[in-house]
Amino acid sequence: MPELPEVEVTRRSFADRITGATIREARLGKPLRWPLQCAPQSLAGMRVRGVRRRGKYLLMDLSGGLLLVHLGMSGSVMFYHQLPPAGVHDHFDLETDLGTLRLHDPRRFGAVVFALSEADPVARKLLGHLGVEPLDGGFEPTAFLAGLRLRKAAIKQVLLAGELVVGVGNIYASEALFLAGIRPTTPAHRISKPRAARLHAAVIDVLSRAVEKGGSTLRDFSNANGEGGYFQLEAMVYGRAGAPCRVCASTVRTIKQGQRSTFFCPVCQKR
DNA sequence: AAAAGCCCCTGGATGC
DNA sequence: TGCATCCAGGGGCTTT
Incomplete structure:
Protein backbone atom coordinates (compact mmCIF):
# COMPACT_ATOMS: atom_id res chain seq x y z
CA MET A 1 0.00 0.00 0.00
CA PRO A 2 2.23 2.66 1.20
CA GLU A 3 4.43 4.64 -1.11
CA LEU A 4 6.04 7.92 -0.17
CA PRO A 5 2.78 9.91 0.06
CA GLU A 6 1.09 7.38 2.33
CA VAL A 7 4.15 7.11 4.57
CA GLU A 8 4.50 10.88 4.79
CA VAL A 9 0.79 11.33 5.52
CA THR A 10 1.11 8.67 8.21
CA ARG A 11 4.12 10.44 9.72
CA ARG A 12 2.35 13.79 9.87
CA SER A 13 -0.71 12.20 11.45
CA PHE A 14 1.07 11.16 14.64
CA ALA A 15 4.53 12.75 14.83
CA ASP A 16 3.49 15.74 16.93
CA ARG A 17 1.48 13.65 19.33
CA ILE A 18 4.18 11.11 20.10
CA THR A 19 7.14 13.49 20.17
CA GLY A 20 8.30 13.96 23.74
CA ALA A 21 6.62 10.76 24.93
CA THR A 22 8.34 8.25 27.16
CA ILE A 23 8.07 4.61 26.14
CA ARG A 24 6.47 2.42 28.76
CA GLU A 25 6.44 -0.88 26.94
CA ALA A 26 6.91 -2.37 23.49
CA ARG A 27 5.02 -5.50 22.53
CA LEU A 28 5.48 -7.78 19.53
CA GLY A 29 2.86 -9.94 17.82
CA LYS A 30 3.55 -12.41 15.03
CA PRO A 31 6.92 -12.08 13.28
CA LEU A 32 7.29 -9.27 10.77
CA ARG A 33 9.69 -9.19 7.85
CA TRP A 34 12.76 -8.63 10.02
CA PRO A 35 13.40 -9.08 13.74
CA LEU A 36 13.33 -6.05 16.00
CA GLN A 37 17.06 -6.53 16.74
CA CYS A 38 16.68 -5.79 20.43
CA ALA A 39 14.69 -7.02 23.40
CA PRO A 40 11.36 -5.15 23.38
CA GLN A 41 11.70 -4.34 27.08
CA SER A 42 14.97 -2.53 26.40
CA LEU A 43 12.97 0.26 24.73
CA ALA A 44 11.15 1.07 27.95
CA GLY A 45 12.21 4.41 29.40
CA MET A 46 13.46 5.83 26.11
CA ARG A 47 12.06 9.17 24.96
CA VAL A 48 10.66 9.79 21.48
CA ARG A 49 12.50 12.81 20.14
CA GLY A 50 10.76 13.02 16.78
CA VAL A 51 9.57 11.15 13.71
CA ARG A 52 11.23 11.54 10.32
CA ARG A 53 10.80 9.77 6.98
CA ARG A 54 13.41 8.36 4.63
CA GLY A 55 11.93 6.93 1.45
CA LYS A 56 9.19 4.59 2.62
CA TYR A 57 10.65 4.22 6.10
CA LEU A 58 9.44 6.03 9.19
CA LEU A 59 12.37 6.86 11.43
CA MET A 60 11.54 7.36 15.07
CA ASP A 61 14.39 9.08 16.86
CA LEU A 62 14.64 7.75 20.39
CA SER A 63 16.84 8.91 23.24
CA GLY A 64 18.61 5.55 23.07
CA GLY A 65 18.57 4.84 19.35
CA LEU A 66 16.42 4.73 16.25
CA LEU A 67 13.31 2.78 15.38
CA LEU A 68 12.85 2.07 11.66
CA VAL A 69 9.25 1.32 10.74
CA HIS A 70 8.31 0.02 7.30
CA LEU A 71 4.70 -0.55 6.29
CA GLY A 72 5.40 -3.11 3.57
CA MET A 73 2.39 -3.78 1.34
CA SER A 74 -0.43 -3.88 3.84
CA GLY A 75 0.82 -2.06 6.90
CA SER A 76 -0.78 0.90 8.61
CA VAL A 77 -0.35 2.57 11.93
CA MET A 78 -2.83 3.90 14.46
CA PHE A 79 -2.22 6.14 17.45
CA TYR A 80 -4.53 5.45 20.38
CA HIS A 81 -5.28 7.13 23.66
CA GLN A 82 -7.75 4.39 24.53
CA LEU A 83 -6.13 1.19 23.30
CA PRO A 84 -8.55 -1.43 22.00
CA PRO A 85 -7.72 -5.14 22.34
CA ALA A 86 -5.17 -6.25 19.76
CA GLY A 87 -6.63 -7.86 16.64
CA VAL A 88 -5.08 -10.82 14.84
CA HIS A 89 -3.18 -8.52 12.48
CA ASP A 90 -1.82 -6.12 15.08
CA HIS A 91 1.84 -7.04 15.42
CA PHE A 92 3.58 -4.22 17.25
CA ASP A 93 2.57 -1.84 20.04
CA LEU A 94 4.68 1.03 21.27
CA GLU A 95 2.99 2.11 24.47
CA THR A 96 3.98 5.53 25.79
CA ASP A 97 2.73 7.96 28.42
CA LEU A 98 1.09 9.99 25.63
CA GLY A 99 -0.62 7.13 23.80
CA THR A 100 0.08 3.89 21.98
CA LEU A 101 1.35 3.52 18.44
CA ARG A 102 0.07 0.27 16.94
CA LEU A 103 1.17 -1.40 13.70
CA HIS A 104 -1.51 -3.29 11.82
CA ASP A 105 -0.17 -5.44 8.98
CA PRO A 106 -2.11 -8.45 7.64
CA ARG A 107 0.55 -9.59 5.19
CA ARG A 108 3.47 -8.89 7.53
CA PHE A 109 5.80 -7.58 4.83
CA GLY A 110 6.33 -4.62 7.11
CA ALA A 111 8.96 -4.34 9.81
CA VAL A 112 10.03 -2.56 12.96
CA VAL A 113 13.79 -2.54 13.44
CA PHE A 114 15.86 -1.01 16.23
CA ALA A 115 19.26 0.47 15.47
CA LEU A 116 21.60 2.50 17.66
CA SER A 117 21.82 5.22 15.00
CA GLU A 118 21.77 5.69 11.25
CA ALA A 119 25.45 4.72 11.27
CA ASP A 120 24.56 1.36 12.81
CA PRO A 121 25.14 -1.44 10.28
CA VAL A 122 21.54 -2.53 10.81
CA ALA A 123 20.28 0.86 9.63
CA ARG A 124 22.84 1.19 6.87
CA LYS A 125 21.80 -2.12 5.38
CA LEU A 126 18.24 -0.84 4.99
CA LEU A 127 18.86 2.82 4.20
CA GLY A 128 22.35 2.92 2.77
CA HIS A 129 21.54 2.28 -0.87
CA LEU A 130 18.56 4.62 -1.08
CA GLY A 131 18.45 7.38 -3.67
CA VAL A 132 17.62 11.02 -3.04
CA GLU A 133 14.41 12.33 -1.51
CA PRO A 134 12.13 13.70 -4.24
CA LEU A 135 10.49 16.41 -2.15
CA ASP A 136 13.42 17.75 -0.16
CA GLY A 137 15.01 19.99 -2.77
CA GLY A 138 17.97 17.68 -3.30
CA PHE A 139 16.38 16.01 -6.31
CA GLU A 140 18.15 17.57 -9.30
C1' DA B 1 27.69 -5.30 -12.07
C1' DA B 2 23.29 -4.69 -13.76
C1' DA B 3 19.02 -6.93 -14.49
C1' DA B 4 15.54 -10.39 -13.95
C1' DG B 5 13.11 -13.76 -10.89
C1' DC B 6 11.79 -15.52 -6.53
C1' DC B 7 9.96 -15.19 -2.36
C1' DC B 8 7.93 -13.67 2.16
C1' DC B 9 2.17 -13.62 3.80
C1' DT B 10 -2.93 -12.99 4.09
C1' DG B 11 -7.34 -11.88 2.20
C1' DG B 12 -10.52 -10.24 -1.25
C1' DA B 13 -12.46 -10.81 -5.88
C1' DT B 14 -13.55 -13.77 -9.54
C1' DG B 15 -14.69 -18.00 -11.90
C1' DC B 16 -16.43 -22.68 -12.19
C1' DT C 1 -22.02 -22.69 -0.88
C1' DG C 2 -17.39 -24.47 -1.80
C1' DC C 3 -13.06 -24.52 -3.79
C1' DA C 4 -9.29 -23.05 -6.93
C1' DT C 5 -6.96 -19.34 -8.94
C1' DC C 6 -5.28 -14.82 -9.39
C1' DC C 7 -4.10 -10.46 -7.65
C1' DA C 8 -2.54 -6.74 -4.31
C1' DG C 9 0.50 -0.45 -2.34
C1' DG C 10 7.50 -3.64 -1.19
C1' DG C 11 11.94 -5.00 -1.51
C1' DG C 12 15.94 -8.05 -0.15
C1' DC C 13 18.20 -12.01 -1.85
C1' DT C 14 19.67 -15.23 -5.38
C1' DT C 15 20.47 -16.33 -9.92
C1' DT C 16 21.65 -15.08 -14.61
Missing part, protein backbone atom coordinates in the same frame (compact mmCIF):
# COMPACT_ATOMS: atom_id res chain seq x y z
CA PRO A 141 17.18 17.05 -12.97
CA THR A 142 20.82 16.90 -14.02
CA ALA A 143 21.77 14.17 -11.57
CA PHE A 144 18.56 12.33 -12.39
CA LEU A 145 19.42 12.38 -16.10
CA ALA A 146 22.94 11.17 -15.37
CA GLY A 147 21.53 8.26 -13.39
CA LEU A 148 19.13 7.34 -16.18
CA ARG A 149 22.00 7.30 -18.66
CA LEU A 150 23.68 4.55 -16.63
CA ARG A 151 20.72 2.19 -16.66
CA LYS A 152 19.36 0.10 -19.49
CA ALA A 153 16.40 -1.34 -17.60
CA ALA A 154 12.86 -0.17 -18.33
CA ILE A 155 12.23 3.26 -16.86
CA LYS A 156 9.36 1.97 -14.71
CA GLN A 157 11.73 -0.52 -13.08
CA VAL A 158 14.35 2.14 -12.55
CA LEU A 159 11.84 4.34 -10.75
CA LEU A 160 10.66 1.46 -8.58
CA ALA A 161 14.18 0.43 -7.64
CA GLY A 162 14.55 3.60 -5.57
CA GLU A 163 18.26 3.96 -6.23
CA LEU A 164 17.96 7.23 -8.14
CA VAL A 165 14.99 8.65 -6.30
CA VAL A 166 13.07 7.11 -3.41
CA GLY A 167 9.42 6.77 -2.58
CA VAL A 168 7.97 6.05 -6.02
CA GLY A 169 6.05 2.77 -5.86
CA ASN A 170 3.75 0.97 -8.23
CA ILE A 171 0.93 3.53 -8.31
CA TYR A 172 3.00 6.67 -8.63
CA ALA A 173 5.46 5.19 -11.13
CA SER A 174 2.62 4.61 -13.59
CA GLU A 175 1.15 8.02 -12.80
CA ALA A 176 4.41 9.93 -13.18
CA LEU A 177 5.21 8.24 -16.48
CA PHE A 178 1.76 9.14 -17.77
CA LEU A 179 2.21 12.77 -16.78
CA ALA A 180 5.57 12.83 -18.53
CA GLY A 181 4.21 11.07 -21.64
CA ILE A 182 6.80 8.31 -21.40
CA ARG A 183 6.19 4.62 -22.19
CA PRO A 184 6.99 2.55 -19.05
CA THR A 185 8.98 0.01 -21.07
CA THR A 186 11.40 2.58 -22.50
CA PRO A 187 14.99 1.80 -21.51
CA ALA A 188 16.07 4.49 -19.05
CA HIS A 189 19.20 5.44 -20.98
CA ARG A 190 17.14 6.15 -24.12
CA ILE A 191 15.23 8.99 -22.50
CA SER A 192 16.23 12.37 -23.87
CA LYS A 193 17.24 15.25 -21.64
CA PRO A 194 14.00 17.21 -22.08
CA ARG A 195 11.91 14.12 -21.48
CA ALA A 196 13.94 13.27 -18.37
CA ALA A 197 13.27 16.80 -17.17
CA ARG A 198 9.55 16.26 -17.68
CA LEU A 199 9.71 13.01 -15.74
CA HIS A 200 11.65 14.66 -12.94
CA ALA A 201 8.94 17.31 -12.67
CA ALA A 202 6.18 14.71 -12.92
CA VAL A 203 7.59 12.69 -10.02
CA ILE A 204 7.63 15.76 -7.79
CA ASP A 205 4.22 16.85 -8.98
CA VAL A 206 2.42 13.55 -8.49
CA LEU A 207 3.98 12.80 -5.12
CA SER A 208 3.30 16.23 -3.68
CA ARG A 209 -0.29 16.27 -4.91
CA ALA A 210 -0.82 12.79 -3.44
CA VAL A 211 0.48 13.98 -0.06
CA GLU A 212 -2.00 16.87 -0.20
CA LYS A 213 -4.84 14.44 -0.87
CA GLY A 214 -3.90 12.22 2.07
CA GLY A 215 -2.37 9.52 -0.13
CA SER A 216 -4.21 6.77 -2.01
CA THR A 217 -6.59 4.41 -0.22
CA LEU A 218 -7.01 1.39 -2.50
CA ARG A 219 -8.18 -1.17 -0.03
CA ASP A 220 -7.54 -0.19 3.53
CA PHE A 221 -4.85 2.43 3.93
CA SER A 222 -5.43 4.99 6.62
CA ASN A 223 -3.32 7.44 8.56
CA ALA A 224 -2.79 7.16 12.33
CA ASN A 225 -6.21 8.72 12.90
CA GLY A 226 -7.97 6.15 10.75
CA GLU A 227 -8.58 8.61 7.90
CA GLY A 228 -8.21 7.43 4.30
CA GLY A 229 -6.73 9.32 1.35
CA TYR A 230 -8.34 10.46 -1.87
CA PHE A 231 -5.64 10.51 -4.51
CA GLN A 232 -6.86 7.24 -6.06
CA LEU A 233 -9.81 9.24 -7.38
CA GLU A 234 -7.40 11.36 -9.39
CA ALA A 235 -5.37 8.53 -10.88
CA MET A 236 -4.96 8.98 -14.62
CA VAL A 237 -4.00 5.38 -15.41
CA TYR A 238 -3.37 3.28 -12.28
CA GLY A 239 -6.10 0.68 -11.86
CA ARG A 240 -7.88 1.94 -14.99
CA ALA A 241 -7.15 -0.86 -17.49
CA GLY A 242 -9.83 -0.93 -20.17
CA ALA A 243 -11.16 2.49 -19.23
CA PRO A 244 -10.83 5.54 -21.49
CA CYS A 245 -7.76 7.71 -21.05
CA ARG A 246 -8.78 10.89 -19.26
CA VAL A 247 -6.84 12.93 -21.83
CA CYS A 248 -7.38 11.26 -25.22
CA ALA A 249 -10.07 8.63 -24.54
CA SER A 250 -7.91 5.78 -25.86
CA THR A 251 -8.19 2.57 -23.87
CA VAL A 252 -5.78 2.40 -20.94
CA ARG A 253 -3.63 -0.73 -21.08
CA THR A 254 -1.97 -2.89 -18.46
CA ILE A 255 1.16 -5.01 -18.77
CA LYS A 256 3.40 -6.88 -16.34
CA GLN A 257 6.85 -5.61 -15.52
CA GLY A 258 8.81 -7.55 -12.94
CA GLN A 259 5.62 -9.35 -11.86
CA ARG A 260 3.89 -6.06 -11.07
CA SER A 261 1.14 -4.39 -13.04
CA THR A 262 1.92 -1.30 -15.06
CA PHE A 263 -0.76 0.97 -16.50
CA PHE A 264 -0.33 3.38 -19.40
CA CYS A 265 -2.07 5.07 -22.30
CA PRO A 266 -0.68 3.78 -25.60
CA VAL A 267 -1.42 7.08 -27.32
CA CYS A 268 -0.31 9.62 -24.71
CA GLN A 269 2.78 7.54 -23.96
CA LYS A 270 4.14 6.54 -27.35
CA ARG A 271 7.78 6.15 -26.31
Whole structure:
Protein backbone atom coordinates (compact mmCIF):
# COMPACT_ATOMS: atom_id res chain seq x y z
CA MET A 1 0.00 0.00 0.00
CA PRO A 2 2.23 2.66 1.20
CA GLU A 3 4.43 4.64 -1.11
CA LEU A 4 6.04 7.92 -0.17
CA PRO A 5 2.78 9.91 0.06
CA GLU A 6 1.09 7.38 2.33
CA VAL A 7 4.15 7.11 4.57
CA GLU A 8 4.50 10.88 4.79
CA VAL A 9 0.79 11.33 5.52
CA THR A 10 1.11 8.67 8.21
CA ARG A 11 4.12 10.44 9.72
CA ARG A 12 2.35 13.79 9.87
CA SER A 13 -0.71 12.20 11.45
CA PHE A 14 1.07 11.16 14.64
CA ALA A 15 4.53 12.75 14.83
CA ASP A 16 3.49 15.74 16.93
CA ARG A 17 1.48 13.65 19.33
CA ILE A 18 4.18 11.11 20.10
CA THR A 19 7.14 13.49 20.17
CA GLY A 20 8.30 13.96 23.74
CA ALA A 21 6.62 10.76 24.93
CA THR A 22 8.34 8.25 27.16
CA ILE A 23 8.07 4.61 26.14
CA ARG A 24 6.47 2.42 28.76
CA GLU A 25 6.44 -0.88 26.94
CA ALA A 26 6.91 -2.37 23.49
CA ARG A 27 5.02 -5.50 22.53
CA LEU A 28 5.48 -7.78 19.53
CA GLY A 29 2.86 -9.94 17.82
CA LYS A 30 3.55 -12.41 15.03
CA PRO A 31 6.92 -12.08 13.28
CA LEU A 32 7.29 -9.27 10.77
CA ARG A 33 9.69 -9.19 7.85
CA TRP A 34 12.76 -8.63 10.02
CA PRO A 35 13.40 -9.08 13.74
CA LEU A 36 13.33 -6.05 16.00
CA GLN A 37 17.06 -6.53 16.74
CA CYS A 38 16.68 -5.79 20.43
CA ALA A 39 14.69 -7.02 23.40
CA PRO A 40 11.36 -5.15 23.38
CA GLN A 41 11.70 -4.34 27.08
CA SER A 42 14.97 -2.53 26.40
CA LEU A 43 12.97 0.26 24.73
CA ALA A 44 11.15 1.07 27.95
CA GLY A 45 12.21 4.41 29.40
CA MET A 46 13.46 5.83 26.11
CA ARG A 47 12.06 9.17 24.96
CA VAL A 48 10.66 9.79 21.48
CA ARG A 49 12.50 12.81 20.14
CA GLY A 50 10.76 13.02 16.78
CA VAL A 51 9.57 11.15 13.71
CA ARG A 52 11.23 11.54 10.32
CA ARG A 53 10.80 9.77 6.98
CA ARG A 54 13.41 8.36 4.63
CA GLY A 55 11.93 6.93 1.45
CA LYS A 56 9.19 4.59 2.62
CA TYR A 57 10.65 4.22 6.10
CA LEU A 58 9.44 6.03 9.19
CA LEU A 59 12.37 6.86 11.43
CA MET A 60 11.54 7.36 15.07
CA ASP A 61 14.39 9.08 16.86
CA LEU A 62 14.64 7.75 20.39
CA SER A 63 16.84 8.91 23.24
CA GLY A 64 18.61 5.55 23.07
CA GLY A 65 18.57 4.84 19.35
CA LEU A 66 16.42 4.73 16.25
CA LEU A 67 13.31 2.78 15.38
CA LEU A 68 12.85 2.07 11.66
CA VAL A 69 9.25 1.32 10.74
CA HIS A 70 8.31 0.02 7.30
CA LEU A 71 4.70 -0.55 6.29
CA GLY A 72 5.40 -3.11 3.57
CA MET A 73 2.39 -3.78 1.34
CA SER A 74 -0.43 -3.88 3.84
CA GLY A 75 0.82 -2.06 6.90
CA SER A 76 -0.78 0.90 8.61
CA VAL A 77 -0.35 2.57 11.93
CA MET A 78 -2.83 3.90 14.46
CA PHE A 79 -2.22 6.14 17.45
CA TYR A 80 -4.53 5.45 20.38
CA HIS A 81 -5.28 7.13 23.66
CA GLN A 82 -7.75 4.39 24.53
CA LEU A 83 -6.13 1.19 23.30
CA PRO A 84 -8.55 -1.43 22.00
CA PRO A 85 -7.72 -5.14 22.34
CA ALA A 86 -5.17 -6.25 19.76
CA GLY A 87 -6.63 -7.86 16.64
CA VAL A 88 -5.08 -10.82 14.84
CA HIS A 89 -3.18 -8.52 12.48
CA ASP A 90 -1.82 -6.12 15.08
CA HIS A 91 1.84 -7.04 15.42
CA PHE A 92 3.58 -4.22 17.25
CA ASP A 93 2.57 -1.84 20.04
CA LEU A 94 4.68 1.03 21.27
CA GLU A 95 2.99 2.11 24.47
CA THR A 96 3.98 5.53 25.79
CA ASP A 97 2.73 7.96 28.42
CA LEU A 98 1.09 9.99 25.63
CA GLY A 99 -0.62 7.13 23.80
CA THR A 100 0.08 3.89 21.98
CA LEU A 101 1.35 3.52 18.44
CA ARG A 102 0.07 0.27 16.94
CA LEU A 103 1.17 -1.40 13.70
CA HIS A 104 -1.51 -3.29 11.82
CA ASP A 105 -0.17 -5.44 8.98
CA PRO A 106 -2.11 -8.45 7.64
CA ARG A 107 0.55 -9.59 5.19
CA ARG A 108 3.47 -8.89 7.53
CA PHE A 109 5.80 -7.58 4.83
CA GLY A 110 6.33 -4.62 7.11
CA ALA A 111 8.96 -4.34 9.81
CA VAL A 112 10.03 -2.56 12.96
CA VAL A 113 13.79 -2.54 13.44
CA PHE A 114 15.86 -1.01 16.23
CA ALA A 115 19.26 0.47 15.47
CA LEU A 116 21.60 2.50 17.66
CA SER A 117 21.82 5.22 15.00
CA GLU A 118 21.77 5.69 11.25
CA ALA A 119 25.45 4.72 11.27
CA ASP A 120 24.56 1.36 12.81
CA PRO A 121 25.14 -1.44 10.28
CA VAL A 122 21.54 -2.53 10.81
CA ALA A 123 20.28 0.86 9.63
CA ARG A 124 22.84 1.19 6.87
CA LYS A 125 21.80 -2.12 5.38
CA LEU A 126 18.24 -0.84 4.99
CA LEU A 127 18.86 2.82 4.20
CA GLY A 128 22.35 2.92 2.77
CA HIS A 129 21.54 2.28 -0.87
CA LEU A 130 18.56 4.62 -1.08
CA GLY A 131 18.45 7.38 -3.67
CA VAL A 132 17.62 11.02 -3.04
CA GLU A 133 14.41 12.33 -1.51
CA PRO A 134 12.13 13.70 -4.24
CA LEU A 135 10.49 16.41 -2.15
CA ASP A 136 13.42 17.75 -0.16
CA GLY A 137 15.01 19.99 -2.77
CA GLY A 138 17.97 17.68 -3.30
CA PHE A 139 16.38 16.01 -6.31
CA GLU A 140 18.15 17.57 -9.30
CA PRO A 141 17.18 17.05 -12.97
CA THR A 142 20.82 16.90 -14.02
CA ALA A 143 21.77 14.17 -11.57
CA PHE A 144 18.56 12.33 -12.39
CA LEU A 145 19.42 12.38 -16.10
CA ALA A 146 22.94 11.17 -15.37
CA GLY A 147 21.53 8.26 -13.39
CA LEU A 148 19.13 7.34 -16.18
CA ARG A 149 22.00 7.30 -18.66
CA LEU A 150 23.68 4.55 -16.63
CA ARG A 151 20.72 2.19 -16.66
CA LYS A 152 19.36 0.10 -19.49
CA ALA A 153 16.40 -1.34 -17.60
CA ALA A 154 12.86 -0.17 -18.33
CA ILE A 155 12.23 3.26 -16.86
CA LYS A 156 9.36 1.97 -14.71
CA GLN A 157 11.73 -0.52 -13.08
CA VAL A 158 14.35 2.14 -12.55
CA LEU A 159 11.84 4.34 -10.75
CA LEU A 160 10.66 1.46 -8.58
CA ALA A 161 14.18 0.43 -7.64
CA GLY A 162 14.55 3.60 -5.57
CA GLU A 163 18.26 3.96 -6.23
CA LEU A 164 17.96 7.23 -8.14
CA VAL A 165 14.99 8.65 -6.30
CA VAL A 166 13.07 7.11 -3.41
CA GLY A 167 9.42 6.77 -2.58
CA VAL A 168 7.97 6.05 -6.02
CA GLY A 169 6.05 2.77 -5.86
CA ASN A 170 3.75 0.97 -8.23
CA ILE A 171 0.93 3.53 -8.31
CA TYR A 172 3.00 6.67 -8.63
CA ALA A 173 5.46 5.19 -11.13
CA SER A 174 2.62 4.61 -13.59
CA GLU A 175 1.15 8.02 -12.80
CA ALA A 176 4.41 9.93 -13.18
CA LEU A 177 5.21 8.24 -16.48
CA PHE A 178 1.76 9.14 -17.77
CA LEU A 179 2.21 12.77 -16.78
CA ALA A 180 5.57 12.83 -18.53
CA GLY A 181 4.21 11.07 -21.64
CA ILE A 182 6.80 8.31 -21.40
CA ARG A 183 6.19 4.62 -22.19
CA PRO A 184 6.99 2.55 -19.05
CA THR A 185 8.98 0.01 -21.07
CA THR A 186 11.40 2.58 -22.50
CA PRO A 187 14.99 1.80 -21.51
CA ALA A 188 16.07 4.49 -19.05
CA HIS A 189 19.20 5.44 -20.98
CA ARG A 190 17.14 6.15 -24.12
CA ILE A 191 15.23 8.99 -22.50
CA SER A 192 16.23 12.37 -23.87
CA LYS A 193 17.24 15.25 -21.64
CA PRO A 194 14.00 17.21 -22.08
CA ARG A 195 11.91 14.12 -21.48
CA ALA A 196 13.94 13.27 -18.37
CA ALA A 197 13.27 16.80 -17.17
CA ARG A 198 9.55 16.26 -17.68
CA LEU A 199 9.71 13.01 -15.74
CA HIS A 200 11.65 14.66 -12.94
CA ALA A 201 8.94 17.31 -12.67
CA ALA A 202 6.18 14.71 -12.92
CA VAL A 203 7.59 12.69 -10.02
CA ILE A 204 7.63 15.76 -7.79
CA ASP A 205 4.22 16.85 -8.98
CA VAL A 206 2.42 13.55 -8.49
CA LEU A 207 3.98 12.80 -5.12
CA SER A 208 3.30 16.23 -3.68
CA ARG A 209 -0.29 16.27 -4.91
CA ALA A 210 -0.82 12.79 -3.44
CA VAL A 211 0.48 13.98 -0.06
CA GLU A 212 -2.00 16.87 -0.20
CA LYS A 213 -4.84 14.44 -0.87
CA GLY A 214 -3.90 12.22 2.07
CA GLY A 215 -2.37 9.52 -0.13
CA SER A 216 -4.21 6.77 -2.01
CA THR A 217 -6.59 4.41 -0.22
CA LEU A 218 -7.01 1.39 -2.50
CA ARG A 219 -8.18 -1.17 -0.03
CA ASP A 220 -7.54 -0.19 3.53
CA PHE A 221 -4.85 2.43 3.93
CA SER A 222 -5.43 4.99 6.62
CA ASN A 223 -3.32 7.44 8.56
CA ALA A 224 -2.79 7.16 12.33
CA ASN A 225 -6.21 8.72 12.90
CA GLY A 226 -7.97 6.15 10.75
CA GLU A 227 -8.58 8.61 7.90
CA GLY A 228 -8.21 7.43 4.30
CA GLY A 229 -6.73 9.32 1.35
CA TYR A 230 -8.34 10.46 -1.87
CA PHE A 231 -5.64 10.51 -4.51
CA GLN A 232 -6.86 7.24 -6.06
CA LEU A 233 -9.81 9.24 -7.38
CA GLU A 234 -7.40 11.36 -9.39
CA ALA A 235 -5.37 8.53 -10.88
CA MET A 236 -4.96 8.98 -14.62
CA VAL A 237 -4.00 5.38 -15.41
CA TYR A 238 -3.37 3.28 -12.28
CA GLY A 239 -6.10 0.68 -11.86
CA ARG A 240 -7.88 1.94 -14.99
CA ALA A 241 -7.15 -0.86 -17.49
CA GLY A 242 -9.83 -0.93 -20.17
CA ALA A 243 -11.16 2.49 -19.23
CA PRO A 244 -10.83 5.54 -21.49
CA CYS A 245 -7.76 7.71 -21.05
CA ARG A 246 -8.78 10.89 -19.26
CA VAL A 247 -6.84 12.93 -21.83
CA CYS A 248 -7.38 11.26 -25.22
CA ALA A 249 -10.07 8.63 -24.54
CA SER A 250 -7.91 5.78 -25.86
CA THR A 251 -8.19 2.57 -23.87
CA VAL A 252 -5.78 2.40 -20.94
CA ARG A 253 -3.63 -0.73 -21.08
CA THR A 254 -1.97 -2.89 -18.46
CA ILE A 255 1.16 -5.01 -18.77
CA LYS A 256 3.40 -6.88 -16.34
CA GLN A 257 6.85 -5.61 -15.52
CA GLY A 258 8.81 -7.55 -12.94
CA GLN A 259 5.62 -9.35 -11.86
CA ARG A 260 3.89 -6.06 -11.07
CA SER A 261 1.14 -4.39 -13.04
CA THR A 262 1.92 -1.30 -15.06
CA PHE A 263 -0.76 0.97 -16.50
CA PHE A 264 -0.33 3.38 -19.40
CA CYS A 265 -2.07 5.07 -22.30
CA PRO A 266 -0.68 3.78 -25.60
CA VAL A 267 -1.42 7.08 -27.32
CA CYS A 268 -0.31 9.62 -24.71
CA GLN A 269 2.78 7.54 -23.96
CA LYS A 270 4.14 6.54 -27.35
CA ARG A 271 7.78 6.15 -26.31
C1' DA B 1 27.69 -5.30 -12.07
C1' DA B 2 23.29 -4.69 -13.76
C1' DA B 3 19.02 -6.93 -14.49
C1' DA B 4 15.54 -10.39 -13.95
C1' DG B 5 13.11 -13.76 -10.89
C1' DC B 6 11.79 -15.52 -6.53
C1' DC B 7 9.96 -15.19 -2.36
C1' DC B 8 7.93 -13.67 2.16
C1' DC B 9 2.17 -13.62 3.80
C1' DT B 10 -2.93 -12.99 4.09
C1' DG B 11 -7.34 -11.88 2.20
C1' DG B 12 -10.52 -10.24 -1.25
C1' DA B 13 -12.46 -10.81 -5.88
C1' DT B 14 -13.55 -13.77 -9.54
C1' DG B 15 -14.69 -18.00 -11.90
C1' DC B 16 -16.43 -22.68 -12.19
C1' DT C 1 -22.02 -22.69 -0.88
C1' DG C 2 -17.39 -24.47 -1.80
C1' DC C 3 -13.06 -24.52 -3.79
C1' DA C 4 -9.29 -23.05 -6.93
C1' DT C 5 -6.96 -19.34 -8.94
C1' DC C 6 -5.28 -14.82 -9.39
C1' DC C 7 -4.10 -10.46 -7.65
C1' DA C 8 -2.54 -6.74 -4.31
C1' DG C 9 0.50 -0.45 -2.34
C1' DG C 10 7.50 -3.64 -1.19
C1' DG C 11 11.94 -5.00 -1.51
C1' DG C 12 15.94 -8.05 -0.15
C1' DC C 13 18.20 -12.01 -1.85
C1' DT C 14 19.67 -15.23 -5.38
C1' DT C 15 20.47 -16.33 -9.92
C1' DT C 16 21.65 -15.08 -14.61
